Amino acid sequence: MLLALPFLGLSCLAEEPALAQRRPNILQQLLERAQQEARRKREAPQPIQHRTVQQNKQRQVASPPSSVALCDNQASHPDDPMKRGVGISDEDVDLINALTACTQAVSEAQTADSPRIMFQTGRVLWLAEEFDEAMPFFLDAAEANEPAAMAYLGDAYANGLGGAVEDRETALTFYTQAAQAGFTPANEMANELAEELAQSEMPKVQIAEATPQQVNDCDRLAANPSDPKKLAPGVADASLDSSMAVAACDAATVKFPGTARLDYQYGRALYLDGELNAALPLLASSAEKGYAAAKAMLGDVYLEGLADQPQDFGAAYSFYKEASTGGYVPAAAQAKELEALLAPEQSTIVKPLRLSCEVRLTHSGQMYDIIEQVNSPFSIELNFATNKVRQISETGPGFNDKTAFLAEPTNSFELASDGGSAKIQVNPFGRNAENAFMTIDFNDGKAYMHQRFEAASMLGFALSNSVFFEGYCGEQVAPAPKPVKKKK
CATH class of the missing domain: 1.25.40.10 (Tetratricopeptide repeat domain)
Structure with a gap:
């Protein structure tokens, strides 16, 4: 019973x-x-207990x-x-x-x-x-x-x-x-x-044996709270026990092979466990069957260039858009953000721009003589999805033992409203630095940076100093990303 x-x-x-x-x-x-x-326990006399110091400490620490x-x-x-x-x-x-x-x-x-x-x-x-x-x-x-x-x-x-x-x-x-x-x-x-x-001659109701549509441990341990097709409440990324989820979903996919929901949840568990290459085939299999949450996770893969895949904003946008259409709500914001990067007259996403630059220090300020004008070649990459810039060469412009570009993601840039230039935040070279930015003009490739900063303070007077960098940045063609293979 x-x-x-x-x-x-x-x-x-x-x-x-x-x-x-x-x-x-x-x-x-x-x-x-x-x-x-x-009431009886409250009114009952309590016997005198002699405890050691250690017992008293343990008693104080213990909580009901x-x-x-x-x-x-x-x-x-x-x-x-x-x-x-x-x-x-x-x-x-x-x-x-x-x-x-x-x-x-x-x-x-x-x-x-x-x-x-x-x-x-x-x-x-x-x-x-x-x-x-x-x-x-x-x-x-x-x-x-x-x-x-x-x-x-x-x-x-x-x-x-x-x-x-x-x-x-x-x-x-x-x-x-x-x-x-x-x-x-x-x-x-x-x-x-x-x-x-x-x-009793009523219509017979078929009670099926265990099926893929019944909740199992893979659902309980690896379902995504935002998945519109989940069968369990779901577990947030930060709370997911990846080792238990991987074991449960491995068993579930063996019992019910080819189930889009279980393939996605298995792939998600592996993804959060750091096994990106193992997760990718499962996510692709689930996405091929139209599973929206799996498409969104593939969007993450191509947005960041993970699991040995090239960074491809066009592919990421396509996956996010399809996931949003399929009911996976968080993907809508990702698709909208990438859609804003569409060129006005194009239907492709703007890819990260790699620039090979060469600038020189033309002036070192009031307190120093003009120093030797040494060229400083370097390469940078502008990521229009995140508005971040990173240096991809070992050297770059510098002054006072400081380099212009800090470790990612500190450096950011602002794109002009007409898209013709970028204003890049750089490392201040001195105290109270003003205009700690480099400007790059995309139309003619010219690069310009000027910083004015406080060099010293003596007898109540602040002595200022300025540095000027001028040069040229030309686009460095990046390797063409491999197209995303979508099965028909």
Whole structure:
């Protein structure tokens, strides 16, 4: 039988009104007994205990478990896939302590814990035969996709308990949903009820064996909260246990090969575990089947040039756009950001611009003689997706033992409204530096940088100094990125 209840399975009918009126209010008795027990402990004389210094320190450090933890320990169902811990059987539940812990936990539980705590509170009330009081807790938990709560609602409708009108078809719906969500005992109840309905000449409902559309450990451990096709609540990137998720999804994809959802979740787990090359084929397989979340992750791959793939904004834009159209909401912002980089009269994304520059120091200021005008060749790359600039050569312009370009991502640039020039932030060469920028004109390739800064402060006067760099930047053609291979 699914649950250890005070009635006789599916064949049991609701209590007669007269019998229900004679039944004592067990909930009230439980609460009164809990209060009496608490009062007895407070009033009982405490024996004198002699503790060592170490014991006192340990006693000070120890803290009592939270009401949520107590509710989990005393009322979780062994077969509930959302449980914390191993669970406790019906006959071992201490109704008084469990009810005290769970009723307090209801008000203290975080949003993620709330459905589980609501079910466990309802379970204790159900075992205490307080069916009417248990039903609101089951309904709230089931609305949040708590599998075990769905099974208990199936019992309520199968037997007309807790204010529910006896309705076998509704009960079968709840049992089926519970089984598909991972509450395995509901399989037997659903099959039994489906057979009973068939014998009564009602339409037979097929209860399928395990299928790819049933929630499994891969869903629980690796689903993306933003995935429109997920079957479980999902786990954020920062909270995902990659080793457990990889193992669970590996087993799931072996059992159900070629399932787009499971391939994506396996690929996501590998991706977050740092196994990018192993993740890519799974993501590609899922994306080929139209899975939006997988397309978005491929967009990330090509946006950053990961997993031995070239950085390709055009491919990234295409994947983000398709993911957004498929219902993966976060991809819309990524697509919009890349779309802003479209050239006014073109249909391709502007790729990072690599420039090979050569500038020279033409003036070193008021405090120094004109120094030898040495040319300073260097190469930089302007990334129009992030508005960041990075130096891709070992040397570059400098003064006072400082170089103009800092480590990425400190350097940034502003593109002129007409797109004809870029203003690049550079490293200040002295105190209180002004105009710490280099300007590059894309039309004629000219580069110009001037800094005025405070060189010294003597007798209350600030002595200033200036440096001038002038030169030319010509575009350095980058290797053509490999096109993204999209299967038809």
